Amino acid sequence: MNKQSAIRESLVSRTAAMGLMFVLAIYFLLPIYFLIVAATKAQGDLASTFGLAFANFNLFENLDTLFGRSDGIFAQWALNSVIYSVLGAAVGTLICAVCGYALAKFRFRGREFLFSVILGGILVPSTALALPLFLLFSATGLVNTYLAVFLPSIVSPFGVYLARVFTNAAVPDELLESARLDGAGEFRTFFSVAFKLLTPSLVTIFLFQFVSIWNNFFLPMVMLQNESLFPITLGLYQWNGQTARISLLQQSVITGSLVSIVPLIIVFILLQRYWRTGLAAGSLK
Amino acid sequence: MTDIATSATRVAAVPGGRRRRLNGGGPRAGTIAAFLTPFFLPFFLFHLVPVAYAFWQSLLVVRREGGQYGTSYTTFGGFEQYLLVVQNTEFWGSIGRIGLFGVVQVPVMLFVALIMALLLDSPLLKLKSFFRITAFMPYAVPGVIAAIMWSFLYSPQLSPVVDLLNGIGVEADFLGPNAVLWSAANVSTWLWTGYNMLIMFSSLQAIPQELYEAARIDGASNWAIAWRIKVPIIAPSVILTTVFSIIGTLQLYGEPAVLRQISSNISSTYTPNMLAYAVASGNNYQQAAAISVVIAVITFVLSFGFMRLTSKRAGL
Numbered sequence A: 001m002n003k004q005s006a007i008r009e010s011l012v013s014r015t016a017a018m019g020l021m022f023v024l025a026i027y028f029l030l031p032i033y034f035l036i037v038a039a040t041k042a043q044g045d046l047a048s049t050f051g052l053a054f055a056n057f058n059l060f061e062n063l064d065t066l067f068g069r070s071d072g073i074f075a076q077w078a079l080n081s082v083i084y085s086v087l088g089a090a091v092g093t094l095i096c097a098v099c100g101y102a103l104a105k106f107r108f109r110g111r112e113f114l115f116s117v118i119l120g121g122i123l124v125p126s127t128a129l130a131l132p133l134f135l136l137f138s139a140t141g142l143v144n145t146y147l148a149v150f151l152p153s154i155v156s157p158f159g160v161y162l163a164r165v166f167t168n169a170a171v172p173d174e175l176l177e178s179a180r181l182d183g184a185g186e187f188r189t190f191f192s193v194a195f196k197l198l199t200p201s202l203v204t205i206f207l208f209q210f211v212s213i214w215n216n217f218f219l220p221m222v223m224l225q226n227e228s229l230f231p232i233t234l235g236l237y238q239w240n241g242q243t244a245r246i247s248l249l250q251q252s253v254i255t256g257s258l259v260s261i262v263p264l265i266i267v268f269i270l271l272q273r274y275w276r277t278g279l280a281a282g283s284l285k
Numbered sequence B: 001m002t003d004i005a006t007s008a009t010r011v012a013a014v015p016g017g018r019r020r021r022l023n024g025g026g027p028r029a030g031t032i033a034a035f036l037t038p039f040f041l042p043f044f045l046f047h048l049v050p051v052a053y054a055f056w057q058s059l060l061v062v063r064r065e066g067g068q069y070g071t072s073y074t075t076f077g078g079f080e081q082y083l084l085v086v087q088n089t090e091f092w093g094s095i096g097r098i099g100l101f102g103v104v105q106v107p108v109m110l111f112v113a114l115i116m117a118l119l120l121d122s123p124l125l126k127l128k129s130f131f132r133i134t135a136f137m138p139y140a141v142p143g144v145i146a147a148i149m150w151s152f153l154y155s156p157q158l159s160p161v162v163d164l165l166n167g168i169g170v171e172a173d174f175l176g177p178n179a180v181l182w183s184a185a186n187v188s189t190w191l192w193t194g195y196n197m198l199i200m201f202s203s204l205q206a207i208p209q210e211l212y213e214a215a216r217i218d219g220a221s222n223w224a225i226a227w228r229i230k231v232p233i234i235a236p237s238v239i240l241t242t243v244f245s246i247i248g249t250l251q252l253y254g255e256p257a258v259l260r261q262i263s264s265n266i267s268s269t270y271t272p273n274m275l276a277y278a279v280a281s282g283n284n285y286q287q288a289a290a291i292s293v294v295i296a297v298i299t300f301v302l303s304f305g306f307m308r309l310t311s312k313r314a315g316l
Helices: A003-039 A043-048 A059-071 A073-105 A111-123 A126-140 A146-153 A157-170 A173-181 A186-215 A218-223 A232-242 A249-270 A272-283 B002-013 B017-022 B029-058 B080-087 B089-121 B128-140 B143-154 B160-167 B180-205 B210-217 B222-233 B235-250 B254-260 B272-281 B285-313
Strands: B060-065 B071-076
Touching (some): A003 B089, A059 A249, A073 A111, A073 A146, A073 A157, A073 A232, A111 B285, A126 B029, A126 B272, A146 A218, A146 B029, A157 A186, A186 A249, A186 A272, A186 B029, A218 A232, A232 A249, A232 B143, A232 B254, A249 A272, A272 B180, B029 B285, B080 B089, B089 B128, B089 B180, B089 B222, B089 B235, B089 B272, B089 B285, B128 B180, B143 B160, B210 B222, B222 B235, B235 B285, B272 B285
8 A cells, every 4th residue: 555545545534534423423412402492492482493593582581481380399309309319329429438448458258249249239220129119118108208219329239349449449458557557447447548549439439329310210200209309300201291281381391401401411521530430440340 | 479478377377366467457347347237238128128029029919809899818829920921912012122122222322332432542533522522411311301302303393303304305203103113212322322432432541552553563454453453352341331231221111201202102011111110000019020020030131141142252
């Protein structure tokens, strides 16, 4: 192959690669762009104007309507989503970290057995647990309470797996040994030495759990009847099912969808590097 | 080396607590339990107990005494519920639908993800972080919200896509009886391609560059390096994403449930999980539990089977 044709080939591949990636980028952005455009339109303009072009700017009125519906139920849903996912992920990350640390650093009989039970737990999807949990919780009167969604959400076997991998990678035995020689108990050693070294990894675990709780739909749908306990996903799903009867609700579903994804997308872009650490660790075997 | 060996023999000779200490830290059993319990107690209560309870429920049947309006009582029925599941045509319908969905959607999605990961890892592209972020962004969108967004793009009244296609003379019906399954598949593809791409991309980034040097000197093209060196090395990641995708497909609920709100072509028993929920809503908990157990078993068999098969093929 002479030099000139090699250059031509690489120019062709470059153009083809960029072209393909642009088409895919448009595909990934299209629904979000559509949602942004639609959220700025009045209900009447939704069907009568072209979906990808802006019409009369009506976003603030739409937001007003959205938050005013049923005595501000949307704000309540948003608050619930934040409670379930921030609190659930915080508690979940802490117990995952403590457990993963112990599985990484303590030697005891049954350790590998416990770890393989956790690995098995990763393969059991949370959707499969929702119906049996409903049966159990209805026997104990927990159905239709905050706890019914919160308690199962704090358990993340994948988080323990990550915590163990990260502890092995980031916490050297010598540091723990010297803390112990200084007379620190195991809990002091964990919180004063290991916790600091693990902080970036804990952010990763927190993010994964946060997103999985935020996106959860089946569990709250099975557990909750009381609207005021709904997370955003369930609330918008319910509204979406009523648009055939109450057509004005459509605009609120659109604006509500936009409001619910914007904070998450911002958090995502800001905290990008933590995702990559987690996904890299997840693919190690 | 000798150091470790001698200290190991010395440690072995010392009885009791000192040995544990030198062995790399061995706290008392109570302390270990205190570290493990905060996770294992809820894990036991909210993961293991429900699985056992569902299995127990699936072995029960409700019988009636004294005809249709007589009193009902629950009793042990062995595998009776499972027999009903196997005989249920709606169940096999949902499995068939989801099987077709998975056989097409999973390979398409993972192939696109792999191509994107390889391109992002190659010297061919500019604007790499832009492409990476846009592909990963859908992962921030809850499945239900994604389905709501796409359902506007499918809707004949609102969709700019339908408008554009009509403009060039193509009659598009995304919600028709045959199309709606692929419209649901598209929502899953949109949601998960970037996530899978990032898993593959992360393992590509972990490959040391020196591995390519020899191939380059031998005159291998970028394509040859990608397919002959990179893909085999990241095969475990590709297998992992496949297993996650199989599990996800069998669990489908939210996305088809949203599309059901705008299309009459999705029944209430469209996917196995929708069927289980519909049966449970009819208060037939034992039958619903049996369906859940069967779904879980199929999931396990498929994901383990796939891992076994591929690791044997790859000679791992």
